[in-house]
Amino acid sequence: MGRSRSESGHGNAPGTAPVVETRDLEKIYRMGDVEVRALRGVSLAIEPGEFIAVMGASGSGKSTFMNLVGCLDRPTRGSYLLNGRDVGKLSRDQLARVRGQQIGFVFQGFNLLPRTTAVENVELPLLYQGVAARERHRRAAEALHRVGLGDRLDHTSAQLSGGQQQRVAIARALVNRPSLLLADEPTGNLDSRTSVEVMGIFQELNEQGLTVLLVTHEQDIAEHGRRVVTFKDGVVLSDMPLARRRLARDELRAQEERSA
Amino acid sequence: MNAAASLRTALRALRKNKLRSLLAMLGIVIAVAAVMATVSIGQGAQAKVAEQMESLGANLLMVLPGSIAMHGVATGSGATQNLTRDDATAIERDLTASVASVAPINRTGAQVVYGDQNWFTQVQGTTAAYLQVRAWPLVQGEAFGREEDASAAKVCVLGQTVVNKLFVPGAPVLGEQIRVKHVPCKVVGILAVKGQSFGGSDQDDVILMPWSTVVRRLIGSQSDAVGQMMISARSSSAVSDADREITALLRQRHRLSDQAEPDFQIRNLAEMQDAAKQSTETIATLLEAVAAISLIVGGIGIANVMLVSVTERTREIGIRMAVGGRGRDILFQFLTEAVVLATVGGVIGLTLGIGVSKWMAARGNWPTLLSPPVMLGTMLAAGLAGVVAGFYPALRASRLDPIEALRFE
Numbered sequence: 001m002g003r004s005r006s007e008s009g010h011g012n013a014p015g016t017a018p019v020v021e022t023r024d025l026e027k028i029y030r031m032g033d034v035e036v037r038a039l040r041g042v043s044l045a046i047e048p049g050e051f052i053a054v055m056g057a058s059g060s061g062k063s064t065f066m067n068l069v070g071c072l073d074r075p076t077r078g079s080y081l082l083n084g085r086d087v088g089k090l091s092r093d094q095l096a097r098v099r100g101q102q103i104g105f106v107f108q109g110f111n112l113l114p115r116t117t118a119v120e121n122v123e124l125p126l127l128y129q130g131v132a133a134r135e136r137h138r139r140a141a142e143a144l145h146r147v148g149l150g151d152r153l154d155h156t157s158a159q160l161s162g163g164q165q166q167r168v169a170i171a172r173a174l175v176n177r178p179s180l181l182l183a184d185e186p187t188g189n190l191d192s193r194t195s196v197e198v199m200g201i202f203q204e205l206n207e208q209g210l211t212v213l214l215v216t217h218e219q220d221i222a223e224h225g226r227r228v229v230t231f232k233d234g235v236v237l238s239d240m241p242l243a244r245r246r247l248a249r250d251e252l253r254a255q256e257e258r259s260a
Numbered sequence: 261m262n263a264a265a266s267l268r269t270a271l272r273a274l275r276k277n278k279l280r281s282l283l284a285m286l287g288i289v290i291a292v293a294a295v296m297a298t299v300s301i302g303q304g305a306q307a308k309v310a311e312q313m314e315s316l317g318a319n320l321l322m323v324l325p326g327s328i329a330m331h332g333v334a335t336g337s338g339a340t341q342n343l344t345r346d347d348a349t350a351i352e353r354d355l356t357a358s359v360a361s362v363a364p365i366n367r368t369g370a371q372v373v374y375g376d377q378n379w380f381t382q383v384q385g386t387t388a389a390y391l392q393v394r395a396w397p398l399v400q401g402e403a404f405g406r407e408e409d410a411s412a413a414k415v416c417v418l419g420q421t422v423v424n425k426l427f428v429p430g431a432p433v434l435g436e437q438i439r440v441k442h443v444p445c446k447v448v449g450i451l452a453v454k455g456q457s458f459g460g461s462d463q464d465d466v467i468l469m470p471w472s473t474v475v476r477r478l479i480g481s482q483s484d485a486v487g488q489m490m491i492s493a494r495s496s497s498a499v500s501d502a503d504r505e506i507t508a509l510l511r512q513r514h515r516l517s518d519q520a521e522p523d524f525q526i527r528n529l530a531e532m533q534d535a536a537k538q539s540t541e542t543i544a545t546l547l548e549a550v551a552a553i554s555l556i557v558g559g560i561g562i563a564n565v566m567l568v569s570v571t572e573r574t575r576e577i578g579i580r581m582a583v584g585g586r587g588r589d590i591l592f593q594f595l596t597e598a599v600v601l602a603t604v605g606g607v608i609g610l611t612l613g614i615g616v617s618k619w620m621a622a623r624g625n626w627p628t629l630l631s632p633p634v635m636l637g638t639m640l641a642a643g644l645a646g647v648v649a650g651f652y653p654a655l656r657a658s659r660l661d662p663i664e665a666l667r668f669e
């Protein structure tokens with residue numbers, strides 16, 4: 001680790017458009033005759049290099065917001081600019097392309113392919129970008145080194161611990177050099193120590209310039225971000241920078257001291 | 261994703277589920293093996309029947325003496341002696357438009373002796389026309405002609421089996437004197453090997469002699485009665501004309517009234533041939549239908565497994581979509597899996613089918629006919645079955661909503 005921002009290829013040049021810019025974003029689901037207004041007008045901008053934590057109870061609209069930002073879904077109304085490009089009205093296949101090139105996902109359940117080695121899992125996004133096999137392998141191995149799994153390339157998910165699986169998932173999210181890393185409850189399935197370790201990786205990546213959007217309902221996890229946005233009933237309830245964010249490095253050191 | 265990558269992805273997915281892939285393939289394996297085996301068995305059997313039929317002679321008609329009723333008592337067929345040499349001559353002379361050759365035949369069994377060897381065989385008294393009718397060439401010497409028949413010359417033409425029984429290999433045969441019953445005969449020709457008849461008897465165990473030599477000298481009869489006639493029509497299309505015209509001519513010559521039953525019978529070999537061919541064709545069609553159905557069943561097997569697979573791998577599909585897989589990438593991936601299953605199954609089935617048909621052919625003593633077009637066609641059909649079977653499951657997979665798919669437990 002410890003690469004400079006330009007080398008690792010993340011983020012945007014200074015002074016360019018926000019990574020994410022939504023204006024009056026609305027999402028309405030129709031379930032039979034019932035309309036569910038999951039988002040009721042969200043306007044938010046995320047600048048390059050930010051580490052933003054999105055909080056809210058279930059049903060607050062934070063998951064819907066993440067799906068829209070992640071180009072997994074399209075808004076009913078309002079606009080969404082990803083790196084200055086309106087992606088709100090793209091076709092399914094175009095959205096897939098945008099996801100493959102600009103977004104990295106980390107999920108609560110890791111979502112690795114079963115019975116598949118770590119390096120093959122990480123190669124997956126490159127497969128859909130048409131990267132040649134040798135180059136795929138090289139970049140996947142490099143991404144796994146970055147998350148500290150350089151010696152576990154050929155382990156399958158079953159041979160890895162939960163924390164290691166989540167690192168593989170992070171490597172997979174990094175491998176296509178996205179401009180935005182989306183993490184949806186990434187620590188939900190992990191114990192507290194491993195959670196801190198994973199947050200440490202996100203903080204390191206962010207320090208290298210990667211824009212991170214973290215969705216969580218846990219206050220102490222959210223406090224690893226630089227800015228916390230809270231959703232309630234489909235609107236943004238609060239949006240403020242964290243004066244004193246938690247640093248995973250320090251937490252881990254403190255834990256070690258306690259146990260010593 | 262390019263074709264090579266999706267092929268590799270498909271192979272990997274199939275390897276991860278070996279048992280299921282094997283079971284999915286089984287239907288196609290059996291179907292293709294069945295197609296290969298049935299087609300080649302059907303063709304082999306057909307070829308064998310056709311070959312045996314052909315050895316009888318082309319466009320053949322057989323005229324046999326019929327039964328007559330005397331005072332209400334019917335005799336069996338062939339019990340009468342109402343076909344004569346004159347009838348044969350008349351047919352040959354009057355019906356030139358439809359009839360090519362007429363061979364009168366009288367048979368008798370005879371002990372034949374040459375040196376210290378002897379053999380019992382069948383002697384056929386006939387004319388040179390017999391060789392034309394039966395399309396039976398000589399390998400050595402010449403056939404007897406009209407003069408030999410008129411003078412009841414003591415000459416004979418030997419079938420290959422008789423040659424083998426009487427002569428040591430390599431010894432001169434032509435010009436030798438053999439004794440047929442009590443009549444010394446000069447060998448003037450040797451027949452080509454004809455092989456087994458349709459009924460399984462050895463057609464080469466025969467001696468041909470002029471008709472009058474057999475009737476007058478061996479049988480010792482002064483009658484002009486003919487045991488049977490073998491007649492070849494000018495062409496396959498002339499067979500039914502010949503049949504009709506011979507019937508009319510013989511009725512006229514035998515002075516039969518319009519109501520009278522004929523006192524002779526005509527067997528049309530082409531009809532028998534057709535019947536035999538039709539029955540083998542019916543069987544072949546039946547087998548092919550069964551094979552086609554099993555191919556469909558094999559396809560359904562693949563479709564089934566693919567549908568289960570898509571449901572089971574919903575989350576995998578969601579992951580693939582989330583990291584940039586487009587609908588068509590997913591479609592192509594599952595379609596490739598189905599086609600690989602069908603093709604690999606097809607290759608295994610092909611190998612199995614070839615083995616089975618070789619084995620069956622060896623047992624049934626017919627040629628193994630493995631036509632490359634049939635093999636190619638079967639493989640294409642198997643591949644097509646894979647595409648058809650895989651398309652719906654693959655389409656379903658490609659239309660999944662990534663959010664739903666990721667949430668799938």
